[in-house]
Amino acid sequence: MPARKLLRWHEQAWLVFSKDLRVELSNGEITTTSGFFAVLVVVIGSLSFYGGPDAPVLVAPGVIWVAVAFASILALSRTWQRERENDALSGLLSLPLSRSAIFVGKALGVAGFVATIEVLVILPTLLLFNIPPGPVLPGLLVLCVGATPGIAAAGTLFGAMTVRTGARDLVLAVVLFPLLAPTLLAAVAGTRELFMETTQAALGDYVMLMSMFGFIFVTGGVGLFGSLIEG
Amino acid sequence: MSYALAVGDFVSTDTAKPTAGRDRIFYGLVLLNAVCLVATLQIIFLKAPVESTMGIVQKIFYFHVPSAVGMYLGAGACFLGSALYLAKGDLKWDALARAGADVTVVMGLMLIISGPLWAARAWGRYWTWDPRLTTSLLNVLIYVAYTVMRSFSAGGEAERKFAAALGILGTANIPIIRYSVQKWGGQHPRVITKGGGGLSHPDMKLALMMGFVTFLLLSVVLIWQRMRLHMAQTQVEALEQEALELGIAGD
Numbered sequence: 001m002p003a004r005k006l007l008r009w010h011e012q013a014w015l016v017f018s019k020d021l022r023v024e025l026s027n028g029e030i031t032t033t034s035g036f037f038a039v040l041v042v043v044i045g046s047l048s049f050y051g052g053p054d055a056p057v058l059v060a061p062g063v064i065w066v067a068v069a070f071a072s073i074l075a076l077s078r079t080w081q082r083e084r085e086n087d088a089l090s091g092l093l094s095l096p097l098s099r100s101a102i103f104v105g106k107a108l109g110v111a112g113f114v115a116t117i118e119v120l121v122i123l124p125t126l127l128l129f130n131i132p133p134g135p136v137l138p139g140l141l142v143l144c145v146g147a148t149p150g151i152a153a154a155g156t157l158f159g160a161m162t163v164r165t166g167a168r169d170l171v172l173a174v175v176l177f178p179l180l181a182p183t184l185l186a187a188v189a190g191t192r193e194l195f196m197e198t199t200q201a202a203l204g205d206y207v208m209l210m211s212m213f214g215f216i217f218v219t220g221g222v223g224l225f226g227s228l229i230e231g
Numbered sequence: 232m233s234y235a236l237a238v239g240d241f242v243s244t245d246t247a248k249p250t251a252g253r254d255r256i257f258y259g260l261v262l263l264n265a266v267c268l269v270a271t272l273q274i275i276f277l278k279a280p281v282e283s284t285m286g287i288v289q290k291i292f293y294f295h296v297p298s299a300v301g302m303y304l305g306a307g308a309c310f311l312g313s314a315l316y317l318a319k320g321d322l323k324w325d326a327l328a329r330a331g332a333d334v335t336v337v338m339g340l341m342l343i344i345s346g347p348l349w350a351a352r353a354w355g356r357y358w359t360w361d362p363r364l365t366t367s368l369l370n371v372l373i374y375v376a377y378t379v380m381r382s383f384s385a386g387g388e389a390e391r392k393f394a395a396a397l398g399i400l401g402t403a404n405i406p407i408i409r410y411s412v413q414k415w416g417g418q419h420p421r422v423i424t425k426g427g428g429g430l431s432h433p434d435m436k437l438a439l440m441m442g443f444v445t446f447l448l449l450s451v452v453l454i455w456q457r458m459r460l461h462m463a464q465t466q467v468e469a470l471e472q473e474a475l476e477l478g479i480a481g482d
């Protein structure tokens with residue numbers, strides 16, 4: 001570490017984020033593959049769980065969040081794979097960047113992918129299940145804003161495991177799903193209430209819960225990432 | 232040869248004199264636990280009366296509830312070991328975290344296998360998404376993930392650190408999971424009304440008390456024993472590494 005920092009913390013985080021963004025914009029690989037995969041899960045899900053005209057309200061929330069979870073895991077293991085190839089991570093770590101800023105920058109990138117996936121999942125699901133989008137879209141937006149930080153932070157923290165250790169993508173999925181289960185459950189329950197057009201007030205509770213999990217994963221990530229990544 | 236020296240230090244500090252006294256306490260606990268176990272079984276099956284409505288099935292209760300205590304004790308040990316390992320870097324804390332996770336999985340499996348057996352009789356169904364059940368299931372899954380991760384990765388420092396992160400974040404989640412499943416529990420049928428079929432007879436209360444004591448002891452003994460095992464494994468690996476570097480390894 002040099003005595004004088006060249007960039008302030010948020011500029012460092014932004015630098016890491018814009019690096020990931022530029023890599024992705026140059027070929028669009030992650031967005032295309034994980035986005036298409038998410039749509040495929042939605043189609044398979046709506047085919048397998050089709051249960052007549054009353055089913056959508058009960059089934060669609062599950063289809064949405066299962067597709068988001070699966071596709072997010074794909075997207076984030078690919079972002080870390082990019083750091084693994086050609087030992088790119090060593091280059092990143094040798095820059096005078098604070099470790100927590102690297103974490104936040106990477107997590108912002110992952111959050112971007114998760115948000116893209118959420119958009120790509122929600123629209124076809126509403127279409128396939130015949131749910132009028134107008135009344136539910138604002139609520140869905142709020143739920144997505146609540147769920148994304150937790151998914152991105154936990155995913156980024158343990159995604160680094162695929163670079164630093166012998167563990168690969170399968171272990172990542174095994175570790176990540178139990179940790180994210182509460183967030184996903186809250187998202188599913190919230191979406192279901194939204195589709196059932198019950199009280200909108202309950203939505204706040206679910207978002208609050210997801211934010212608590214998000215808070216744990218973000219603070220845990222910022223606090224632990226430095227010591228984990230040095231290995 | 233600074234590495235060999237480090238290994239020598241490691242082995243000597245952890246296996247020499249002080250362990251003799253610790254061994255005595257450990258085997259004393261094992262013995263005490265064995266006596267408690269026999270006494271508890273005796274009280275549960277021979278002394279405590281058979282409950283009138285549930286019959287013999289009610290006796291699952293004396294194993295089921297104490298195993299929940301064992302599960303949370305194991306989770307606590309995993310959290311403590313993980314946090315101390317990240318803070319201090321001492322391998323014995325990593326061994327504690329691993330041992331805690333092992334015991335959490337064993338006790339948790341006992342909990343979620345014995346639970347449905349009891350529920351099938353008490354509620355007429357094996358599983359319901361009751362808050363307490365959901366919490367336990369999610370909790371067990373986190374520690375199964377921890378042990379899977381530990382079993383299928385090399386025992387390097389990076390692996391230990393990521394496992395510690397999982398141990399910390401996994402346990403930190405438990406209170407919120409508990410709170411949150413209660414929140415959306417309202418949507419699911421709530422069959423449980425707690426009280427466990429009413430422990431009317433004083434011998435029933437005694438049986439449950441003994442169950443708690445025995446399972447607490449059992450969990451402590453198991454955590455300690457697994458911790459010793461993981462410590463020994465690390466030492467063997469370090470010695471093997473040393474032998475390899477000196478060129479005296481068998482193959």
